[in-house]
Amino acid sequence: MVEKHIKHLLYNHDCVIIPDFGGLITRYVPARINPVKHTLVPPSKKIAFNEKLVLNDGLLISTIAYANNSSKEEARQLVISFVHEVRTRLESEQRFELTDIGVFKYNHEQKLVFEYTEGDNLLEASFGLPEIVARPIRHEEPAVLRTLIKERQAAEPAPARKPFKARLKRAYHVAAGLALTGLVGTALYMLSLQTDYNLSSLYPTSLVNDEERADEKTSSVSIPVQHEATLGQPVPTDVLDASGAGMMDGADAWGDASSNTSGQEAQYAADEFVYEKAEAVEEVAAPAPVTTTVSDKDGRFYIITGGYARMLNAEFSRQEIAENGHEAKVLEPGKGSRLFKVSVADFASAEEAQAAMNTYRKSFGENIWVYNN
Known part of the structure; x- marks a missing residue:
């Protein structure tokens, strides 16, 4: 109960x-x-x-x-x-x-x-x-319909096989297309190896060919030309310094030599003068050695403006920054990296580098960053 x-x-x-x-x-x-x-x-x-x-x-x-x-x-x-x-x-x-x-x-x-x-x-x-x-419904075709489908399939002739020449032509076209695709791909790959690509997504710059950049570098740097003076031949005046003072000194020296010595002694004096002027030009033109490349770890904090796959392009960027009065340097790739990084300044601590970021952003944009070498 x-x-x-x-x-x-x-x-x-x-x-x-x-x-x-x-x-x-x-x-x-x-x-x-x-x-x-x-x-x-x-x-x-x-x-x-x-x-x-x-x-x-x-x-x-x-x-x-x-x-x-x-x-x-x-x-x-x-x-x-x-x-x-x-x-x-x-x-x-x-x-x-x-x-x-x-x-x-x-x-x-x-x-x-x-x-x-x-x-x-x-x-x-x-x-x-x-x-x-709820049993699943199985769709079954009527017996008459199945019989008609079988009869139709039996009446249809088997598809004729294509002749050998047609199959050979088709295989030739396929092979030619594959070969052409491979050649185009190889050409594009070789072209990509020769073209300068800036791999830094943080500081994009315009793509310029190495030859054009090299020409600009060559045209912007003045190289003194020295002409060898041969004994017994007159010394051309274009070997002297390009300034007017140099030309006047050369003329005075030439005149003094011709008035005080014979023709052969004057020739020797002119040759010696040319060599001395050339050595002086070389001494004046030679710049003081400045470290522009950092290859080892130094623990300093660098403000990086961009990264490049090739050293030549990084050097061009460094020169452009140096022309604006900044101490630019190129940091060689470290372990696990393939980029040459260009820095505009370096500091001993991260706080100093971060404090200077706002100043450099006014000149180099918002895409610069701090890198600890």
Whole structure:
């Protein structure tokens, strides 16, 4: 009798407590599809057991007393007798089945466990909904249509094979296309090796050929030309210094030599004068050695304006920056790098370099960055 009331309460309540034994808890299970059996199961309730819910909430005893028109004390005695019977059967048979709800039993650790038995659907919203079987539909063609398709396939002639010459011509065209593609790809690759690409995405500059940059460099630097004076030949005046003072000194020397010595002695004096002037020009033109390339790690912080794949292009950029009055240097690629980096200034600490960034951004843009060598 108690089992019947427990099942009835599970229809309308989410938890039914059996005093001094435990509580049965229900949870909602949505509709589901069984892909193996091809069935559609409606929503339902699944029951679990918690043996710690032993405190009497009065729900089960009040329901039994109202249904039997008896007192609550008589209903409580019925519940106590039911719990005693359940414990006795668990000790003797190691299991007790609650009809249409589940089975109580002890596990290998001698702990009470509950296994839900799917019987009646305890969800009132799904009352009357059966389990639907939905078999997959297999589309089959009519026998007459299958016969017509087979007859048509048998009547159609097999596709004629192309003659050997046509197949050979097609293979020749394919081979020629592949060869032409390979030649074009090789030419483009060789062209890319000879073309100057600026690999720095942080400081893009215009692409200029090496030959044009070399011509500009050659035209911007003045190289003194020395003419060798040969004994017994007149010395041309264009070998002297380009300034007017040099020409006047040469003329005076020539005149003094011709007036005080003979023709041969004058020739020797002029030759010696030319050599002395040439040596003086070389001494004046030779610049003081300045370190413009950094190849080793020095721990300093450089403000970099751009990176280049070739040393020649980096040197051109350094010269342009140096012409504006900055001490530009070229940092050779370190380990794991292939770029020649051009710096506009270097500092002993990162704070000093970051502080100077705003000043250099006015001249070199927002794409400069600090590099720790």
